[in-house]
Amino acid sequence: MPNYVMFIDQDKCTGCNACRIACQTQWGLPPEMNYNFLIEQERGKYPNVERLIIPMQCQHCDNPPCLTVCPTGATYKRDDGIVLVDPKKCIGCKYCMIACPYNVRIINEQGVPEKCRFCAEYVTNGETPACVSTCMNDVRVFGDLDDPNSPLHDLLKEHELMQMREDLKTRPRIYYAQSKRG
Amino acid sequence: MQAMTRRSFLKAGAATTATLAITKNLKMDFNVYAQDAKSAELIKIPSLCNGCSTYCGVWAYVKNGRLWKIEGNEVHMKSRGHLCARGHGIAQNVYNPGRITQPMKRVDNKNNFKPISWEEAFQEIGEKMQDIVEEYGGDKMVWACHGGKETYAKQFMDVIGSSTYITHYTTCFTAKTNIWSNMAGGMFYADFDNAKLMLFVGRNYAGGILPAAMKRITAAKEKGSKIIVVDPRFCELATIADEWIPIRPGTDLAFFLGLAHTLITEGLYNKEFVEEYVYGFDEFWMHNKDFDAEKAAAICGIGADKIREIARLLGENAPNAFLEPGYHGLAAHYQNSNEIMMMNVIINALIGNFWKKGGIFPAATSSLGAPEPTYYGPIAPEGVRADGAGVAGQYPLVEPSRGIPQRIPDMIEKGKARIVFFYSYNPLRSAPEPEYQKKIKNADLVVSIPYDWNETSYYTADYILPENHYLERAESPKVVNGHIYWPAAQIAARFKALQASDDSLALLDILKGITTAYGIENLYGYTVEEEMEAALAPLGISVKELQEKGCIELRPTVLPKEEGLSFNTFTKKIEFSIGAWRKEGYLGVPTWVPPLVVPREKNEFRLIHGKQPWHSHIMTTNNPYLMAITAEKNGTFMWMNSSRADELGIREGDLVTITSDIATKQINVHVTEGLHPECVWLPSTYGTFSEKLKLGYDKGINYNDFIPARVDEKTGHVMGQECIVTITKG
Amino acid sequence: MEIRKYKVSFNTIIYLLLIAFAVAGAINKYFISGDHAFGISPEVPWGMLISGYVFFAVAATGTGFISSLGHVFGIKKFQALSKQALLASTVLLITAFGVLAVELSNPFKLVYLLITPNFTSPIFWMGFFYGLYLFLLFVELFFTIKDNHKMITRTAYVALAVKLLAVTNLGFVFSYSATRNFWHGYYYPIYMAVSAVVAGAAVLLIIHYLTKKGSGKFLIQISPETELAKSLSHILAASLVVFALMQAVNVGLSLNSANLAVAQAAKALISGPIAMSFWTMEVVIGIIIPLLILFITKFSSPKMAFGAGVLTMIGLFYSRLDFIFAGLVVPLQTTDSVTKSIYTVNVYSPTWSEWALIFGAFGFVLLVFDFVLSKFSLDA
Structure with a gap:
């Protein structure tokens, strides 16, 4: 069973937003609904300026708070670690949106708080998630942590890593390279 | 692909029917669609993106006759498997509500149009052109286009004796x-x-x-x-x-x-x-x-x-x-x-x-074949360029192959231009001084071949002949090179991924119709498929192979070399001094030249502009996906340095009035540390003023609103940032 | 049991109009705008309808608490209102579930709460206990109609435990998630329980006064029980004081919290976007004026106590709204000081559909009371 994780080198992102719309078309989402987005922040004082850009999406936590609170088990975790929502069971209480520390869920037209699916159906077929493949700067790398040939191993070793809200012990499957910017 | 929901289906349907005419194929029953989509086979067709002048190689994924998504072609030297946001957005424009769905004829001066059939449109345009050419000569025809996108118009112009083929380049680079x-x-x-x-x-x-x-x-x-x-x-x-x-x-x-x-x-x-x-x-x-x-x-x-x-x-x-x-x-x-x-x-x-x-x-270059000429009739003598590009005494140093697009109303006023064609080109929004550009409507005949209801079509065209979406047509192969170094040239082409969802046509078919109605027999006596075969023949590549691969790389021909360099100049060297300039009485070498205008007062700024990463210049502002990003990012805001903003009491999001010699507009300000204090910066995208482009209409402003339509005497460019604006809060 | 004929009055029309308004809101949600009918967003996923649910559910629980003083603790004077209290609890709880059902995107899938329950979810337990409570209320109703006092009392004992669990679990729904710092901790289960007592006393004061009026539509005469009104007034005043102190301590502690998100939320409450609603509606109208009324009238005017009860309930409604929005108003911090938006607070304002459903819910409660009390005699 694969052990899917994603590596995001945030300092390589230049904010083109291709990941957002590639995902939208991949999943047939309407324009106002997106599973990933960029947090941007300007730092510093002219002329010493830096721009922080953080690609955000569902972190596919190994200990997902959204799964813990889902009353009907609509949110579930696959054996390969991908956290998904079963729309059949979702009552639309939005408790997952309350519990998620990452603000990455968005209510779809069926009233289901959907989110990044790690392109589950596609990666199972050996494809790459849409946000990964469209990115010109190769900001994201997706792969199987248990696959010894995956480039992920080197990347995770080479970089100083950080995860979102480690204090909450959600154990995300997305590893960010620690930003070298202010 | 996630199942389409009824609401998004209805939205897509409403979007396409929102325009004047009735769409044919998109009016399908949702249940039928949903059922078909499940079982439908996924088809992958190669094409070339139309989001900007880069023309990245793309794969279009089509299911059940409907576009699902596009991905970057992995071989193509511009995309290398990746795409930007505007590429994804422009592909979805197949379903954009701003599309023109059938030929239109202007009925009054208030920008009202009525749908007409292609046959009527061709007939009327052909007859009007005949009358004008007979009275004033064929050199009164102007073909203005983005440039680099088509190869058909020149044949038509050669026959009737026009040389005024104008591209957008002087407004750009x-x-x-x-x-x-x-x-x-x-x-x-x-x-x-x-x-x-x-x-x-x-x-x-x-x-x-x-x-x-x-x-x-x-x-x-x-x-x-x-x-x-x-x-x-x-x-x-x-x-x-x-x-x-x-x-x-x-x-x-x-x-x-x-x-x-x-x-x-x-x-x-x-x-x-x-x-x-x-x-x-x-x-x-x-x-x-x-x-x-x-x-x-x-x-x-x-x-x-x-x-x-x-x-x-x-x-x-x-x-x-x-x-x-x-x-x-x-x-x-x-x-x-x-x-x-x-x-x-x-x-x-x-x-x-x-x-x-x-x-x-x-x-790296390569040459492609072309179909045998099919026209052997009379050809008029080549006329004088209406824009004066390369003409002694006018703009001798401007390359005639580029032309000067920003002064078309002058050419019309002086009687040098009477028939103006716009192909996939919108100078009312992309060239300086829109109020001046609106005078284009004074020409005897204005024909626009756009994709959507752009400003030029809406305000000036007598006839609008809608071109289909790039995914709805095949096009003759192109040599892929330039912009960035790559040792080998590549060959790529657009293949037809989708059936035209309405009554739009490819340019080749439009020009066949017009030339035939004008009375030129068999000028384009080939189909695009025959053209493709002829183009690829010298390279030994089959159309089928190109369709399978989407992009084919040729042998590397441009590799590092130490000696024997030769430059395509008169001296075969790099010429620090330009001979053509000296001939015209200018100094041949560069020396310091100050900018034309300089901001001096506390509330004066130089207006500069640039591309936002998720929009092309002007042509993507009616796209719902890209405008959603704009909405989230406050993308229409004008950037201003924080210290200057402080001086003027302007804070993030404040509305300001911006005034140049020719225009006054209002816009919100983004206060930033990331801008030189002497200027304000506008994204070059916004300021749509065609009412029929509802998503982009009246969102933001455009730098072209503020600059006069000037022409640099040497290379003809517009001096687009020689513009001082005064800014006041409120 | 005596059964009378229900007469449609002007009030009936008003109640029906309010319900019609709610139906319009529900139609907008289910058939026209979807979730866009409500002012909620990815940043503020819970809004007025969740606060409405909390309001009605806690009021139901509180009414049950006070009436258990009669059945469980055997305090005789409270038995005078036991049938009305039972009815009030049932109607308020049904209303609460009704409001929640419209808030939920897919209420019909609630069956999965039974098919594939997730025992780690506070909402599951809250739902379980409130469901059980509703069931027990029906059991009590059944035995009340059968006039089986023994069974009523037995059921009331079980029900007391269940409603305590229900109301604390409701608080737990909010305080469970470490993500929402302002709610996280032990406060909200206690807040729910204490405010339930406040709500219960207020509801019963209202019912007591209206039932006493007698002749008319709403109700039927019961023996004048000014003693009962006084006791209820005392309970209301005491619980309000406790409630006010708790709230003050909580807001004060939050303001000085080392956790910036908590401090910012408290700040939003006292001087930010929620301040208006907090100070005027929750504090002045919901706490100070009712207390003043009760003390000035020396707890002995059923009419003024009724007024205090109404104001308390209005204040409580805003209290629910305020604490829920306060929990969501601060943008989530995914990394150090980086938020999705450059603005420092999230925005939420209820839409007409949300207001419609709340007003409709009140209309429903009043209509049922009007109907039942004028048809049946609920005298002790």
Whole structure:
């Protein structure tokens, strides 16, 4: 069973937003609904300026708070670690949106708080998630942590890593390279 | 693909039926669609993106006759498997509510149109053209287009005797191509992969995106290449740069002169290269030997030490270093744009990086076949260009192949232009001074061939002949090269991925209709499929093979070389002094030329502009996906430096009034640390004023609103950033 | 049991109009605008309808608490209102579930709460206990109609435990998630329990006064029980004081919290976007004026106590709204000081559909009371 994780080198992102719309078309989402987005922040004082850009999406936590609170088990975790929502069971209480520390869920037209699916159906077929493949700067790398040939191993070793809200012990499957910017 | 929901289905349906005419194929039953979509086979068709002039290779995924998504072609040298946001957005424009769905005829002066059939449209246009050509001559026809997208119009123009084929280039980058051609015999492109130092001045590859360029730049950076970005704005490329150096806008020439002076006086330049391959070095030096780093610093605001430091870095890393040749950023913006471009050639020549790894290279080329001519009838003598490009006494130095698009109303007023065709071109929004451009409607006949209800069609056209979406047509193959260095040329083509969802046509069919109605028999006596075969025949590639691969790379032909360099100029060298200029009485070498206008008062700013990474210039503002990003990012806001904003009491999001000599508008302000205090910056995208483009209408403003339609006397560009605006709160 | 004929009055029309308004809101949600009918967003996923649910559910629980003083603790004077209290609890709880059902995107899938329950979810337990409570209320109703006092009392014992669990679990729904710092901790289960007592006393004061009026539509005469009104007034005043102190301590502690998100939320409450609603509606109208009324009238005017009860309930409604929005108003911090938006607070304002459903819910409660009390005699 694969052990899917994603590596995001945030300092390589230049904010083109291709990941957002590639995902939208991949999943047939309407324009106002997106599973990933960029947090941007300007730092510093002219002329010493830096721009922080953080690609955000569902972190596919190994200990997902959204799964813990889902009353009907609509949110579930696959054996390969991908956290998904079963729309059949979702009552639309939005408790997952309350519990998620990452603000990455968005209510779809069926009233289901959907989110990044790690392109589950596609990666199972050996494809790459849409946000990964469209990115010109190769900001994201997706792969199987248990696959010894995956480039992920080197990347995770080479970089100083950080995860979102480690204090909450959600154990995300997305590893960010620690930003070298202010 | 997630199952489409009823609501999004209805939305898509409503979107397409919102336009005047009735769509045919899109009116399907949702249940039928949903059922079909499940079982439908997924088809993958190659095409070339139409989101900007890069024309990335794409794969269109089609299910059940409906576009699902596009992905970048992995071989294509521009996309290398990746795409930008606008590429994804433009593909979804197949279902854009702003599309024109059938031919339209103007019925009054209030921009009302009535649908007519293609036959009627062709007939009426043909007859009107005949009358005008008979009375005034065929040279009164003007064909204005974006440029680089089509190859059919010239055949028609040749037959009726018109030479006025105009592209948008003077509003965009004409100084660059003109100067490089004069000085180096053609364009050269940067080799990112092997560069140790990359200097980008006024070029933002992460805003005006070329995916493969960014892929290679970020990869080179990971290998240790240093990136320096010089730009008044902390542009998207600056985000990943080692250093961002804000420059006083309009003074890049001084910076370059300072760099050259340091390279020469400190002996950092490549003397052997200059001796062997440069003509006119002494003349250049004679005129510029006093322009040192201090003098440059006083003008451009970058410290003399910093200028020298960059010059030394260039010298140390030469020849594996380059000053990127640039694009829209500086090449049509200032009174001194021509000299800026000359200095770009000169600095690269001084570090001797031509044909060097990590330096600059010409494009690899290849030639394609063409179908046998099918027309043997009479041909009218070639007329005089209506725009004066390349014409003695008018604009002798402007390349006639580019033309001057920003003064079409003058040509009409003087009777030099009576029939104006616009193909996929919208000067009312993309050229300066829209109120002036609106006078285009005074021509005897205006025909627009657009994709959507753009301003030029809406305000000036007598007939609108809708072209289909790029995914709805096949096109003759193109040689893929340029923009960035790649050793081999590639061949790619558009294949038809989708059935036209309405009554729009490909340009070839439109021109067949018009020429036939005009009375020219069999001018385009071939189908696009026959054209494709003829084009590929000399290369030994079959149409089927190209369709399977989407893009085919030929043998590498442009590789690094140490000696025997030859330039396509009169002296076969890089000419620091331009002969054609001397012939016209100008100095042949660049010297300091100040910008035309300078802001002086507390509330005066230079208005500059640039591309936002998720929008093309003007043509993407009606796209719902891209406008959703704009909404989230407050993308229409005008940038202003925080210290200047403080002085004027302006805070983030405040509404301000912005006034130039020709216009007054209102816009919200984004207060930033990432902008030179002397200027304000506008994204070049917004300011749609065609009421039929509902999503973009009245969202934001455009720099073209504020600048007059000027023509630079040498290369014809618009001097798009020679514009002072006053800004008041409220 | 005596059964009378229900007469449609002007009030009936008003109640029906309010319900019609709610139906319009529900139609907008289910058939026209979807979730866009409500002012919620990815940043503020819970809004007025969740606060409405909390309001009605806690009021139901509180009414049950006070009436258990009669059955469970055997305090005779409270038995005078036991049938009305039972009815009030049932109607309020049904209303609460009704409001929640419209808030939920897919209420019909609630069956999965039974098919595939997730025992780690506070909402599951809250739903379980409130469901059980509703069931017990029906059991009590059944035995009340059968006039089986023994079974009523037995059921009431079980029900007391269940409603305590229900109301604390409701608080737990909010305080469970470490993501929402302002709610996280032990406060909200206690807040729910204490405010339930406040609500219970207020509801019963209202019912007591209206039932006493007698002749008319709403109700039927019961023996004048000014003693009962006084006791209820005392309970209301005491619980309000405790409630006010708790709230003050909580807001004070939050303001000085080392956790910036908590401090910012408290700040939003006292001087930010929620301040208006907090100070005027929750504090002045919901706490200070009712207390003043009760003390000035020396707890002995059923009419003024009725007024205090109404104001308390209005204040409580805003209290629910305020604490829920306060928990969501601060943008989530995914990394150090980086938020999705440059603005420092999230925005939420209820839409007409949300208001419609709340007003409709009140209309429903009043209509049922009007109907039942004028048809049946609920005298003790």
